Amino acid sequence: MIGLFDRLARPFLHVLEAEDAHGLAIKMLKFAPMPPAARDDRRLAVRAFGLNFPNPVGIAAGFDKNAEVPDALLRAGFGFVEVGTITPKPQAGNPRPRLFRLDADAGVINRLGFNSQGADAALRRLAARARSGGIVGINVGANKDAPDRIADYVELIERFAAVASYVTVNISSPNTPGLRDLQQAAVLDNLLARVIDARDRVAPNAGPTPVLLKIAPDLALPDLDDVVGIARSRRIDGMIVGNTTVTRPKSLRDSETAKEAGGLSGRPLLSLANRMLAETYVRVEGVFPLIGAGGIDSGTAALGKIRAGATLVQVYSGLVFRGLALVGEIKKTLLAVLERDRRTSLADYVGADAAAVTAQPWPV
Numbered sequence: 001m002i003g004l005f006d007r008l009a010r011p012f013l014h015v016l017e018a019e020d021a022h023g024l025a026i027k028m029l030k031f032a033p034m035p036p037a038a039r040d041d042r043r044l045a046v047r048a049f050g051l052n053f054p055n056p057v058g059i060a061a062g063f064d065k066n067a068e069v070p071d072a073l074l075r076a077g078f079g080f081v082e083v084g085t086i087t088p089k090p091q092a093g094n095p096r097p098r099l100f101r102l103d104a105d106a107g108v109i110n111r112l113g114f115n116s117q118g119a120d121a122a123l124r125r126l127a128a129r130a131r132s133g134g135i136v137g138i139n140v141g142a143n144k145d146a147p148d149r150i151a152d153y154v155e156l157i158e159r160f161a162a163v164a165s166y167v168t169v170n171i172s173s174p175n176t177p178g179l180r181d182l183q184q185a186a187v188l189d190n191l192l193a194r195v196i197d198a199r200d201r202v203a204p205n206a207g208p209t210p211v212l213l214k215i216a217p218d219l220a221l222p223d224l225d226d227v228v229g230i231a232r233s234r235r236i237d238g239m240i241v242g243n244t245t246v247t248r249p250k251s252l253r254d255s256e257t258a259k260e261a262g263g264l265s266g267r268p269l270l271s272l273a274n275r276m277l278a279e280t281y282v283r284v285e286g287v288f289p290l291i292g293a294g295g296i297d298s299g300t301a302a303l304g305k306i307r308a309g310a311t312l313v314q315v316y317s318g319l320v321f322r323g324l325a326l327v328g329e330i331k332k333t334l335l336a337v338l339e340r341d342r343r344t345s346l347a348d349y350v351g352a353d354a355a356a357v358t359a360q361p362w363p364v
């Protein structure tokens, strides 16, 4: 049924300007009733950050920025949904057009710049569904004009902890000038200290809330050393690797669209994202789990992401080209691999190829 819904809608969505197509997809999820996806096989279950995920396939931040459709996405078969990025105050983001499809490459470039309805609107929606179950993570970011960006993260953790399965500190969007500077060691150490302190302060009322850090795939390795070291010493619960890239791989065929400023995602990001994931995995030494994102558009790619070091995976751009049927395909592939190897848990595959991936030539 989801496949049918997809086949009907996708050609239509593709003739629209990318951002209009996205708006319509949200509306369809909101208003078109869909039957729930089948119950997940128990072998796909994953336990991470103290949470029980029915399957390891999540939808990445940026699709449901304002927490309008988390339950429809859970019903469609995702094991978890990450809403946001949410900023404290509403803000419009960059002028349109700011979202581009690279059809020949199965890639996307966006420079949305944290368009957000703001914390009040999202909090109202999330509070209304707080008892509905399902894992809903909340990705938070700073307003562009914030005088103290760290204070924005602290405020959002305090306000959202009670309705979040986990909170992601997003310091890796390339489209808010200076945001990625928060990844610098001294600044990051201060940011994470204050964020964890805020989380611990509200925990007596809000309950335990895992805090994850989402990083850019564009970090230099010495900087990644620092980031992982600080994440470990500040006892972060996990990391997401990672966001979009400001680099443009040589392989891109849609060379005109590739000139658009912004973050590149989708298939052209896969090898860089996997490399950064594996580099992170070997540095983290199993102290906390990783969520792998970037370029997954098939079951095989999702398995590769797990083997590179991901306990959980997230998809976004792949959905633009493959539709919601991608979620079912990934789960089917993972289950087939478990069957083939007579295994009962995906944990056996996590990081199995990490060392090999880090030994390859750097992806260009």
Ligand SMILES: Cc1cc2nc3c(=O)[nH]c(=O)nc-3n(C[C@H](O)[C@H](O)[C@H](O)COP(=O)(O)O)c2cc1C
Residues within 6 Å of the ligand: 060, 061, 062, 063, 065, 084, 085, 099, 108, 110, 112, 114, 139, 170, 173, 214, 242, 243, 244, 265, 266, 267, 269, 293, 294, 295, 296, 314, 315, 316, 317, 318
């Ligand atoms: C249109 C678009 C908007 C995005 N917005 C956000 C965002 O608000 N916050 C965030 O952390 N990541 C955002 N991302 C990044 C995705 O969450 C993901 O990390 C990245 O796209 C790599 O995954 P993919 O190749 O499967 O798309 C966005 C990506 C796209 C394509």
